[in-house]
Amino acid sequence: MSREREAAGSRAPAAVAATAVARTRRGLAAALADRVATAILFAATVAYTLGYAVAVRDLGLASRATRPGGDGALVSATVVATPLTRALSGEGVALVALGPVEYLFVPATLAIAVGIGLLVGANLALSTVAWRRPAACEISPASGLAAGLPALLSGTACCGPAVFVVLGLQATGAAVTAIVWLRPAAVLLLVASLLWAGWRLDVQSSAPSGKMLSGM
Amino acid sequence: MSQDPTRRWLLGSLGLAGAAAVAGCLDGVPGSGVVPDGAAGAAGPPSRGGRLHQPWSRDRIREATVGGGPDKDGIPSVDDPSFASAEEIALADGEVVFGYAGETDVRAYTQRVLVWHEIANDTLDGTPVAVTYCPLTGTAMGFERGDTTFGVSGKLVNNNLVMYDRATDSRWPQVLATAVDDPREGDQLREFGLTWTTWGRWREAHPDTEVLTEDTGYAKRYGSDPYGNYNPTSGYYGGGRTLFPSLDEGWSETLDEPKRVVIGARTADRAVAFDKPALRERGVLETDGDDHLLAAYDPDLDTGRVYRSGGATVEPADDREGSLVVDGETYRADDLPLDRVYALDAMWHAWGGFYPGTAYVS
Numbered sequence: 001m002s003r004e005r006e007a008a009g010s011r012a013p014a015a016v017a018a019t020a021v022a023r024t025r026r027g028l029a030a031a032l033a034d035r036v037a038t039a040i041l042f043a044a045t046v047a048y049t050l051g052y053a054v055a056v057r058d059l060g061l062a063s064r065a066t067r068p069g070g071d072g073a074l075v076s077a078t079v080v081a082t083p084l085t086r087a088l089s090g091e092g093v094a095l096v097a098l099g100p101v102e103y104l105f106v107p108a109t110l111a112i113a114v115g116i117g118l119l120v121g122a123n124l125a126l127s128t129v130a131w132r133r134p135a136a137c138e139i140s141p142a143s144g145l146a147a148g149l150p151a152l153l154s155g156t157a158c159c160g161p162a163v164f165v166v167l168g169l170q171a172t173g174a175a176v177t178a179i180v181w182l183r184p185a186a187v188l189l190l191v192a193s194l195l196w197a198g199w200r201l202d203v204q205s206s207a208p209s210g211k212m213l214s215g216m
Numbered sequence: 217m218s219q220d221p222t223r224r225w226l227l228g229s230l231g232l233a234g235a236a237a238v239a240g241c242l243d244g245v246p247g248s249g250v251v252p253d254g255a256a257g258a259a260g261p262p263s264r265g266g267r268l269h270q271p272w273s274r275d276r277i278r279e280a281t282v283g284g285g286p287d288k289d290g291i292p293s294v295d296d297p298s299f300a301s302a303e304e305i306a307l308a309d310g311e312v313v314f315g316y317a318g319e320t321d322v323r324a325y326t327q328r329v330l331v332w333h334e335i336a337n338d339t340l341d342g343t344p345v346a347v348t349y350c351p352l353t354g355t356a357m358g359f360e361r362g363d364t365t366f367g368v369s370g371k372l373v374n375n376n377l378v379m380y381d382r383a384t385d386s387r388w389p390q391v392l393a394t395a396v397d398d399p400r401e402g403d404q405l406r407e408f409g410l411t412w413t414t415w416g417r418w419r420e421a422h423p424d425t426e427v428l429t430e431d432t433g434y435a436k437r438y439g440s441d442p443y444g445n446y447n448p449t450s451g452y453y454g455g456g457r458t459l460f461p462s463l464d465e466g467w468s469e470t471l472d473e474p475k476r477v478v479i480g481a482r483t484a485d486r487a488v489a490f491d492k493p494a495l496r497e498r499g500v501l502e503t504d505g506d507d508h509l510l511a512a513y514d515p516d517l518d519t520g521r522v523y524r525s526g527g528a529t530v531e532p533a534d535d536r537e538g539s540l541v542v543d544g545e546t547y548r549a550d551d552l553p554l555d556r557v558y559a560l561d562a563m564w565h566a567w568g569g570f571y572p573g574t575a576y577v578s
Contacts, residue, residue, distance in 0.1 A: 063439020080435050091292065092435035104437050165443055168456040173282050180285075 467568020
């Protein structure tokens with residue numbers, strides 16, 4: 001019996017976690033070696049990042065009416081005078097317009113979106129690996145996708161939670177507090193989902209025969 | 217055209233008008249010049265002289281203050297606004313602007329820019345001022361700021377913007393114009409009027425106007441209003457519930473249309489709300505009681521002007537131009553020979569929440 005299996009068998013939480021991390025790492029390595037899984041990881045990350053940008057209103061249709069001479073250009077980019085200061089304070093540093101679409105580049109928001117997008121993509125990549133292996137256990141991609149949703153609702157619209165504005169609901173102090181925790185909650189859910197998928201998909205042992213070690 | 221009365225008001229606030237102070241009166245001298253020292257010896261914004269009606273205890277206001285989501289200065293004020301001439305700007309005629317027409321400065325502050333900043337620290341006719349806008353209550357108000365600037369605290373009360381001054385860090389709910397915590401607790405700000413209108417109307421009335429541009433020092437998607445649209449009216453602005461609970465919900469028993477626009481005016485001891493759609497239709501609305509207030513509709517700018525009637529008889533003229541007849545003489549709505557009272561556009565829920573005893577005239 002391997003040390004990993006001994007550790008898992010001991011049921012100590014730290015040992016179980018270490019085992020899950022090790023299995024997830026192997027699963028992700030296998031995903032990166034699989035072209036389809038890698039493509040899904042990349043596509044999911046990009047898609048989530050774009051979706052997040054739309055949800056927090058950093059990406060949308062352009063309108064530049066009160067910028068003198070600002071209309072008419074197919075491509076334009078406006079960078080603030082002090083980009084580092086703005087970036088460190090979580091503000092936008094550039095507005096890029098491409099035809100009818102404009103994107104507000106906010107480094108902090110982009111970093112969060114890419115980070116969560118990578119977690120969503122990693123969940124889907126593990127599901128893909130499981131799907132592509134013969135006799136592999138099934139890992140539904142639903143949990144990874146669902147776990148990424150809360151963060152999409154975390155945007156604030158100037159002085160209130162955007163989701164309440166959109167839905168026409170009345171917010172309370174508790175609701176505003178809950179909104180603040182949506183992004184950390186999404187990250188925790190995605191990490192948990194990833195570890196669960198990695199636990200179920202023990203690639204190292206299943207690779208030669210397709211048999212998995214996690215008792216399925 | 218005649219000078220916009222807001223000019224007289226600001227001059228009054230500078231002590232140039234020389235008229236006696238009357239709380240809330242357009243032509244009065246707003247402040248006595250008494251400005252207590254705040255933190256680090258900083259003075260903060262100047263105080264008004266006469267008192268404004270304030271029905272709530274400051275304890276209750278503090279208790280009802282909630283966080284809106286963004287932190288202090290998370291909604292950044294514009295501290296170095298830039299302006300362009302009307303010819304340089306391709307702004308749709310229906311875009312909402314908050315206009316100021318003064319002795320030397322004529323400016324339009326665009327709602328599409330201020331919805332992202334809520335405060336523009338500017339100088340008008342040589343006086344340091346803050347032009348403020350709260351999207352959740354639909355209120356645009358001007359304040360003198362002295363040698364400091366105002367910022368957005370990130371807090372709301374009765375859905376209304378709570379400002380702070382950067383000299384003393386006191387909190388000032390916009391509509392109340394009153395500090396609700398130390399060190400300036402109880403002090404009230406000197407206000408000046410802004411005209412809530414549309415760009416097309418303002419430009420027609422003031423071709424020489426300047427307009428606030430998107431060159432604010434910040435990168436924002438100014439064409440994207442997170443709450444909805446005023447051209448045409450939709451989203452949060454068009455109806456539905458308030459985003460946060462009101463200080464008092466009694467307004468819904470009078471009129472259960474929280475986003476309906478009223479022209480609000482308050483004096484030292486009372487508040488009045490004139491229903492704007494009704495005013496638009498009838499030309500003149502007037503309160504009952506001894507100290508009559510009346511609202512006159514200005515069709516050029518689609519706004520209401522509020523006056524103390526002083527016993528005068530005011531009726532719409534039969535000239536289809538929106539003129540009014542005061543004791544037999546014809547005047548424009550913005551130039552009646554009566555005492556002007558400060559007034560502002562506001563959503564009904566905001567006015568009714570802050571002033572539960574308000575009169576509602578329709």
